[in-house]
Amino acid sequence: MIPGVFTYHRPSSVAEAVAILANHGDEARPLSGGHSLIPMMKLRMAAPEHLVDLGGIAALKGISEDGDTITIGAMTTQHELIGSDLLSAKLPIIRETALMIADPQIRYVGTLGGNVANGDPGNDMPALMQCLDASYVLTGPDGDRQVAARAFYEAAYFTALAPEEILTSIRIPVPAAGHGYAYEKLKRKVGDYATAAAAIVLTMNGGTVGMCSVALTNVADTPLFASEAGDILTGSTLDAATVKRAVAAAEAITQPASDGRGPAEYRTKMAGVMVERALARAAERARS
Amino acid sequence: MSDIEQIPVTMTVNGKKVQRFVEARTLLIHFLREELNLTGPHIGCETSHCGACTVEMNGMSVKSCTLFAVQANAAELTTIEGMANADGTLSALQEGFRQMHGLQCGFCTPGMITRAHRLLQENPNPTEDEIRMGISGNLCRCTGYQNIVKAIQYAAAKLNGTEFQEAAE
Ligand SMILES: Cc1cc2nc3c(=O)[nH]c(=O)nc-3n(C[C@H](O)[C@H](O)[C@H](O)COP(=O)(O)OP(=O)(O)OC[C@H]3O[C@@H](n4cnc5c(N)ncnc54)[C@H](O)[C@@H]3O)c2cc1C
Ligand code: FES
Ligand code: FES
Numbered sequence: 001m002i003p004g005v006f007t008y009h010r011p012s013s014v015a016e017a018v019a020i021l022a023n024h025g026d027e028a029r030p031l032s033g034g035h036s037l038i039p040m041m042k043l044r045m046a047a048p049e050h051l052v053d054l055g056g057i058a059a060l061k062g063i064s065e066d067g068d069t070i071t072i073g074a075m076t077t078q079h080e081l082i083g084s085d086l087l088s089a090k091l092p093i094i095r096e097t098a099l100m101i102a103d104p105q106i107r108y109v110g111t112l113g114g115n116v117a118n119g120d121p122g123n124d125m126p127a128l129m130q131c132l133d134a135s136y137v138l139t140g141p142d143g144d145r146q147v148a149a150r151a152f153y154e155a156a157y158f159t160a161l162a163p164e165e166i167l168t169s170i171r172i173p174v175p176a177a178g179h180g181y182a183y184e185k186l187k188r189k190v191g192d193y194a195t196a197a198a199a200i201v202l203t204m205n206g207g208t209v210g211m212c213s214v215a216l217t218n219v220a221d222t223p224l225f226a227s228e229a230g231d232i233l234t235g236s237t238l239d240a241a242t243v244k245r246a247v248a249a250a251e252a253i254t255q256p257a258s259d260g261r262g263p264a265e266y267r268t269k270m271a272g273v274m275v276e277r278a279l280a281r282a283a284e285r286a287r288s
Numbered sequence: 289m290s291d292i293e294q295i296p297v298t299m300t301v302n303g304k305k306v307q308r309f310v311e312a313r314t315l316l317i318h319f320l321r322e323e324l325n326l327t328g329p330h331i332g333c334e335t336s337h338c339g340a341c342t343v344e345m346n347g348m349s350v351k352s353c354t355l356f357a358v359q360a361n362a363a364e365l366t367t368i369e370g371m372a373n374a375d376g377t378l379s380a381l382q383e384g385f386r387q388m389h390g391l392q393c394g395f396c397t398p399g400m401i402t403r404a405h406r407l408l409q410e411n412p413n414p415t416e417d418e419i420r421m422g423i424s425g426n427l428c429r430c431t432g433y434q435n436i437v438k439a440i441q442y443a444a445a446k447l448n449g450t451e452f453q454e455a456a457e
Contacts, residue, residue, distance in 0.1 A: 001334040001335075001353075002313065002315070003313045003315075004313065005292055005311070005312075005313060006312055006313060007293065007312065008293075008295060008312035008356070008358050010358075031359075034354065034355065034356070034359065035336065035354055038315075038336075038354050038355070038356070039335060039336055039354065041313075042315075042334065042335075051312070053358075053359065055359060079348070102425070103339070103424045103425025104349060104403070104407075104421075104422060104424065104425050105339060105342060105348075105349045105350055105351045105403070105425040106336065106351070106354075106425065108348035108349060108350060109348070109350055109354075109355070190421075190424040190425075191337065191424065191425065
């Protein structure tokens with residue numbers, strides 16, 4: 001379990017990091033927390049020739065609020081997300097989700113940027129970012145561009161990120177005060193990736209749903225934004241028939257693999273169950 | 289082999305400054321065990337699951353099998369070898385593990401104690417549930433965790449100057 005040989009770079013600015021990536025193209029990879037990449041390197045499933053450690057770039061850390069947008073630096077760790085008062089007040093679903101990722105040791109080191117850039121359908125943050133309609137700021141040799149989380153994921157480990165780009169921050173529109181939220185994750189044990197998981201954010205006006213956003217983790221080779229399920233629920237009173245239709249719409253877009261977490265049919269059904277539970281909890285938490 | 293680049297690293301480990309040259313791919317656990325002869329941190333799974341390799345780095349509990357030694361450059365590290373009190377007596381946690389029978393084979397213990405140390409720094413008065421979630425990255429194949437939880441409760445009580453009361457089972 002010894003990784004292959006590589007050249008180690010530790011730039012102190014984003015520009016420097018991007019220049020190194022641009023020089024080495026596909027042979028180079030950014031290293032954030034390393035808690036997805038190093039296990040792959042130990043298994044020799046990844047063997048980058050150059051590692052660009054982003055740990056020395058202070059500008060990539062931190063959480064800030066600007067008007068209706070919260071910006072989270074890519075190198076912000078899951079532990080820091082959990083401890084953030086700003087996120088607990090404005091985007092509590094991030095804390096709820098982060099607490100379901102891996103275990104304390106991994107959360108001290110694993111970063112939000114690494115989690116969303118990785119492209120592993122098992123990661124929990126990508127679906128959450130789709131649910132929240134976040135965008136990713138990608139910085140390359142020609143400057144910044146923004147890609148919506150909902151348009152970022154192409155296939156397992158294939159994303160809109162170019163080899164010479166770094167994901168530098170995540171921008172999240174703040175949901176309305178009093179919104180309801182829930183991340184429901186079925187897993188076999190602490191530290192496991194999801195058998196299926198669902199993220200929901202909604203608002204309630206009296207007894208009707210003002211807006212509702214639904215996304216799913218680990219039931220396809222990318223995270224899934226379940227737009228139809230959200231549309232069905234919007235404007236409804238969350239009556240049983242409508243919930244049933246929305247759950248069916250969410251299940252219909254899943255394409256899970258059959259693996260140690262269960263056969264595909266089971267995981268599709270569990271995605272539906274997670275949507276139903278998340279919906280109930282989100283509605284209960286919403287203030288109208 | 290000898291043309292693999294050697295990178296200088298400096299860190300403070302258990303209060304002592306150390307300086308070495310390492311290959312970039314050297315994992316922190318191998319550096320600690322093989323370069324510094326600190327064999328307290330164990331290698332259980334090598335796959336980031338078991339927590340036997342847990343050490344304290346800059347105020348975080350980390351799995352040293354999943355970090356490169358170069359990432360710990362300039363860091364402050366504490367391993368189980370650095371957990372005893374300055375006068376050499378057992379720390380509250382070590383005493384707790386002894387008194388409450390918190391270990392059997394002892395393989396997981398260095399990681400457990402190192403992790404529990406950080407847990408109590410962040411949460412000096414944890415509930416049983418918080419203790420269990422706090423050590424959820426550490427596996428023990430022997431104890432069934434019951435006595436590990438008690439050992440941590442014992443240590444918390446000692447550090448808080450309160451009396452440890454064993455819950456009825
Ligand atoms: C035992 C175990 C259990 C886990 N369980 C879960 C879980 O339940 N849910 C979950 O979501 N995750 C889980 N993880 C993964 C963990 O959350 C990782 O930390 C996370 O997926 C990646 O973040 P990182 O900072 O460690 O990234 P790294 O491992 O450093 O990087 C991951 C990938 O993204 C690329 N990358 C990293 N940062 C950037 C950037 N800023 N710009 C461009 N590319 C970048 C890297 O080149 C690499 O390809 C688990 C990990 C372990 C070891
Ligand atoms: S040896 Fe590091 S987690 Fe098991
Ligand atoms: S005491 Fe044997 S593994 Fe924990």
